[in-house]
Amino acid sequence: MLEAIDLTKKFGDFIALKSLNLTIKEGEIFCLLGANGAGKSTTINLFLNFIDATHGKAMINNMDVSKHKETKQLLSYIPENLMLYKNLSGLENLRFFCGLGGGNQSKGELEELLEQSGLQIDFIHKRVSSYSKGMRQKVGIALARARGAKVLLLDEPTSGLDPKASNEFSELLLNMKEKGVTTLMATHDLFRAKDTGTHIGIMKEGMLLEKFESKDVSFQDLEKLYLKHMHN
């Protein structure tokens, strides 16, 4: 579903991502771990075609994202701090973004989606300016569900969320996994990666140093492995 082939990104002399080769199959949740500047967000931005690759290709469903705009119809993106239009309500934001993606859901359907994504009913019609970060992330999940996204690109989505909200978010991801949604998530959170991810990759200085299935490692092993790479 997602494939990086020799994917490289340079900003001047600085190599942000170096020859990344990665395949994520349908229904997998691939967690990219790494410190700041490891190349996690650059990888996500390349899959989103927000930036141009210096070399290599980012593929979604066997289509090069830089050449096929339609790949955007398959994916949904939730950044670290999902920002919505603060003068619009959660429902108005959802309706707007769904409309852009070609969705044609009724008001009732969208309200239901927001509810199912964990947004309190009282807040559905309130302006986003009164939302917490967790509430905004839930609107993001509702958007992904409304659009019927096949791919989720998440850039540190649980960063700054309280444990309850993080847990709710992970449950929503697992729920979407069951429906065959493929996820690429950049995160600092080892626990969340082990808990939610089917696969884990460790990145440092633009390189993918290691990748493995999360079921093959315990949380303690993952922590040791991560720290070993960070200290080297």
Next chain:
Amino acid sequence: MKNPVFLIAKKEIQIALRQKLITALAIVIMGLLSVALYAGYIAYTQQQTVVENAQEKSRKEWLEQGDKHPHIAAHYGTFVFKPKTILSLFDFGLDTFTGTSVYLEAHYQHEFMFRPAQDHSSMIRFGELSASLVLQVLIPLLIIFLAFPAFTEERENGTLKLLVSQGVSYTPIIWGKILAYLSILFAIVFPFFALAIILSTGITTSDSIPDPWLRVLFLILIYALYLLIFVSFSVWVSIQSSTGRNALLTLLTCWILFTIIIPKTTANLGESLYPLPSMKIYREAIQKDIRNGLDGKTPKTTREEQLKKKYLQDYKVDSIHKLPLNFEGIRMQVGEDYGNKVYDIHWKRLIKIFDKQNRISSLSSFITPYLSIRNVSMGLTATDLHTSIHFQKTTEKYRRELIRKMNHDMAQNSRYGEFYEYKASKNLWKTVNGFRYKTMPAYKILLLYRIELLSLCCWAILVFFLLGYSSRKIKPVL
């Protein structure tokens, strides 16, 4: 799939309507437009009534001046008044600075009198509040506050990433925003344009504009183009700016340059490069040429002597007393014709200087679209210099015809040396038609402002090109 341009436009309108600053600015601008149009309407109706009454009175005085010698009637003269046009309630133009009436008599081209600016304080130099001023200067300010965050806020807040990740390209985002801002502006100005259309078509019976409908249509088109240019330019600046603060500062700087500094600088430049002679020098030069002849060698007495000889030869008589017509009438008319010829030469020189000064203003419209809209708007509302010159030409033609009729009657119906004895009556005065003024047709005015129209088109092409180019280069992350 719904059209993303309309979706984005709808969202932008929703957001703008919920912003207090934008709502407040829109209300202020609507208030100013209402006041400006109301004040313009009052000024129009008052001045039109005064002009119509004065013109009627002047005509009555001419017709009822009593029996007198035609040359005395030519000096008794008459007043003509510049009618206020219905469209001037929208754009006062130069009406405040050009005179409203002129006294017509034999031998002299009098100056225009009663300039409204004479009755105002020096603050009038900073411009009167007119609907055109609001549209040309203040609405661009509203546009700046509407459009400066168009892309910077989306980028700073991170919504641009989310927007683009939905698969929307930048072109519909750009045009959606432009459509939204234009819709808001349309909602603000539409009632006023509708009112202008109703007034311009409702009050046409005594108006001097022959084609008000056409002019209103052109006004709507050029103002729409001007606002489109400003909106597109503001959106482009927002695309290019890294922060909202930078975009706002850049746009405010451009606004000051476009609407204040460049127009004032070009006006001063025009006056410095092509100075006008003072009225005293101008008048003295005309009198000198009449006195000494255009070649400087044929003074008035010589020219009159030559005329006398010619007439004696033509009629084969040895004395002007034996001529079958009054030589004094002929001499008067020939003298008048010579004076007119001299006046025309000096007048053309003066107009040439005006044209050169105006050319600088016209060419400067390629630097600021404000000058284009200002000049074309004045032209279409018949409050510009060209209309003023056209009115002066019309009054001068009327004066010449009046004097010609007086001199002709004197030559044909009185005898040489008979001055106080001969008296013409109302029948002669009636041969001089009442003064009626009609402005040039709209197409002629537009031809005079072809440089400004071309510059508006160039501005539109330039901003569309910049937007098209930027839409291919823009990225949601810098």
